[in-house]
Amino acid sequence: MFEEYKKEVLEFYFFKKETNQLSSNLESLGRLKLRKECLKILAEKYSKKDDEMLRLFFDPLRKYNDHVRSIENFELDKFRPLVSFLRDGTSIRDDQPVKLIAWLMDFDSYQDWRFRKETSQPDDCGFSDNGMDSEPDTGEEGEPDSDTDESSSFVGKEEADEKTTPEAQQEDCEQNASNDSRNVLEISIKRSFSIKKTLIISMVFLLLGGGVFFLLGGNTTGTARQPSVGEECMYWTGDHYEPVKCDEKINDAVLVPLNLQTLNNLRKINLMDTLTANSLGKVWYSKIGGKHEFFTDSGVHPVDTLKRLKPLTNYILNKHVSYYRYLLTRLMWSVSVIVMAILGIACVIYFLWRQKKGLKSF
Numbered sequence: 038m039f040e041e042y043k044k045e046v047l048e049f050y051f052f053k054k055e056t057n058q059l060s061s062n063l064e065s066l067g068r069l070k071l072r073k074e075c076l077k078i079l080a081e082k083y084s085k086k087d088d089e090m091l092r093l094f095f096d097p098l099r100k101y102n103d104h105v106r107s108i109e110n111f112e113l114d115k116f117r118p119l120v121s122f123l124r125d126g127t128s129i130r131d132d133q134p135v136k137l138i139a140w141l142m143d144f145d146s147y148q149d150w151r152f153r154k155e156t157s158q159p160d161d162c163g164f165s166d167n168g169m170d171s172e173p174d175t176g177e178e179g180e181p182d183s184d185t186d187e188s189s190s191f192v193g194k195e196e197a198d199e200k201t202t203p204e205a206q207q208e209d210c211e212q213n214a215s216n217d218s219r220n221v222l223e224i225s226i227k228r229s230f231s232i233k234k235t236l237i238i239s240m241v242f243l244l245l246g247g248g249v250f251f252l253l254g255g256n257t258t259g260t261a262r263q264p265s266v267g268e269e270c271m272y273w274t275g276d277h278y279e280p281v282k283c284d285e286k287i288n289d290a291v292l293v294p295l296n297l298q299t300l301n302n303l304r305k306i307n308l309m310d311t312l313t314a315n316s317l318g319k320v321w322y323s324k325i326g327g328k329h330e331f332f333t334d335s336g337v338h339p340v341d342t343l344k345r346l347k348p349l350t351n352y353i354l355n356k357h358v359s360y361y362r363y364l365l366t367r368l369m370w371s372v373s374v375i376v377m378a379i380l381g382i383a384c385v386i387y388f389l390w391r392q393k394k395g396l397k398s399f
Contacts, residue, residue: 043135045144046138046142047123050063053142066123069113075137076109086146090136090137090146091107091137094133094137118134122134132147135147264295269294270294272290277305303333304332305331309357310366314351316349316354321333329357
């Protein structure tokens with residue numbers, strides 16, 4: 038029965054991929070991306086019923102006290118069969134990776150899926166109480182009610198026997214199961230159309246959130262993630278350093294020895310127009326490729342290590358930074374946010390109105 042579950046999980050993955058419903062980590066598969074997706078889903082929707090599945094996959098020997106550490110220290114090569122299973126549809130020996138990918142995609146757990154399958158099977162698939170041993174209808178004295186001749190009665194009985202054989206009933210059950218699968222697919226497709234409505238509204242509010250984030254700052258990243266056991270190196274992500282194991286390979290990244298002072302304090306300032314005279318003595322800069330980049334700490338440039346970061350001066354501040362330009366940008370974003378909010382509310386009202394009227398959307 039697990040083979041059927043495995044097949045449905047794979048079909049669900051390809052369905053979500055074709056309808057663009059997968060997260061970026063699952064859309065373009067990779068071992069490191071699978072680890073990141075596990076940490077993300079763990080933070081978003083962890084519940085106690087997930088403990089057993091997570092422990093059996095990430096920490097069968099119970100080395101760690103929490104799931105975050107077990108995922109962070111999980112060997113990336115052990116994700117390889119799961120990547121091959123999803124990317125190429127190759128067979129996978131163990132059950133736990135299949136249960137993990139179902140959890141990542143918000144598919145039914147195996148227990149829930151099995152319960153649903155067992156409770157949805159028709160009663161006559163068990164070949165019991167199906168009328169195979171039933172006697173023909175008789176009158177009060179046990180004689181057949183039909184006045185037809187003996188040959189026609191024999192033909193009717195033969196046809197009834199053919200319809201009630203185990204092979205015929207098994208064929209009916211398989212047909213019903215096939216119809217159930219098609220019904221599930223139809224429901225999924227209908228659900229995807231309703232999801233489109235939600236996606237449109239979500240995109241609107243996502244743009245709203247992005248605008249608010251841009252308006253309120255977005256200047257630097259938050260607190261740095263502290264290194265775990267064995268992470269003695271770090272790499273530059275584009276605006277901050279991230280701790281990593283020295284033997285781990287990161288695409289297009291140069292690993293450097295871990296420096297807690299640099300890890301915790303050095304950030305790239307993404308919105309340089311937010312800098313003011315109060316930033317003097319607190320900000321450093323460097324010119325790379327004809328453009329000025331600003332940082333929250335001194336030291337060498339994270340990418341071009343031959344250049345040292347210089348303290349921000351009044352001359353650089355006045356020539357390359359414009360706080361008025363930042364205020365103008367905020368004003369434009371504020372207007373955009375208001376317009377998108379009005380459109381979002383109008384879309385919600387429109388969809389609710391169509392739903393109330395029973396009109397078909399899309």
